[in-house]
Amino acid sequence: MPAPGGHRLTIRIDLDSGVRVGPGKIALLEAIESAGSIAGAGRKLKMSYKRAWDLVEELNRNFGQPLVLKAPGGAQGGGAQLTISGSALVKHYREIEQAAHDAASRPLSEVGRLTQKPD
Amino acid sequence: MPAPGGHRLTIRIDLDSGVRVGPGKIALLEAIESAGSIAGAGRKLKMSYKRAWDLVEELNRNFGQPLVLKAPGGAQGGGAQLTISGSALVKHYREIEQAAHDAASRPLSEVGRLTQKPD
Numbered sequence: 001m002p003a004p005g006g007h008r009l010t011i012r013i014d015l016d017s018g019v020r021v022g023p024g025k026i027a028l029l030e031a032i033e034s035a036g037s038i039a040g041a042g043r044k045l046k047m048s049y050k051r052a053w054d055l056v057e058e059l060n061r062n063f064g065q066p067l068v069l070k071a072p073g074g075a076q077g078g079g080a081q082l083t084i085s086g087s088a089l090v091k092h093y094r095e096i097e098q099a100a101h102d103a104a105s106r107p108l109s110e111v112g113r114l115t116q117k118p119d
Numbered sequence: 120m121p122a123p124g125g126h127r128l129t130i131r132i133d134l135d136s137g138v139r140v141g142p143g144k145i146a147l148l149e150a151i152e153s154a155g156s157i158a159g160a161g162r163k164l165k166m167s168y169k170r171a172w173d174l175v176e177e178l179n180r181n182f183g184q185p186l187v188l189k190a191p192g193g194a195q196g197g198g199a200q201l202t203i204s205g206s207a208l209v210k211h212y213r214e215i216e217q218a219a220h221d222a223a224s225r226p227l228s229e230v231g232r233l234t235q236k237p238d
Binding site: 011017064085095100114116 | 127129140204214219
């Protein structure tokens, strides 16, 4: 997410259950939501269908409940949509990112200043 | 950094200058500070001397000013210490991490709850 001066913060969450959630999985969930299918999300993210499918399986298995609902379909699978929990994960992740970005604004600017050559 | 329920947030900063700072480089700077040498820091982090040295060179080159001062020495190099800028980078990174953790406490708990099986 862009921050003051164009700096960006990326957040990774390591849950005590061992589940890790970072920008890649969140982008995949968002792409499934907008594309309406795992195949479409994979194309959007330039990710193979197998890779996208495997990530969805991993997410559904690691969380206590499905995050993505898959409908049976043709060779490349049918449609897919986020469950309420899937949408909630995306929403909370983006909230965490926004909160971190807002809270870190001042020290982030300070770090940016360190990359400027001293006068 | 530990958060409510044992969840952890990891922060990566992408500065608009292209420099990336994450937990690995910060841990190396902190280890140099406490060990007083790049070799000692590498041993502490189970990182080869060459790998630790290369990361320090990259940090010093990418920031506009040195973050680590190296003293000439024997085969494994002499002592090393952080410059004021190096110490400031570590301090600001830890501030960003703490601010993110504090600000994200509530949505992070919500994400943790998603990994529990529904009743």
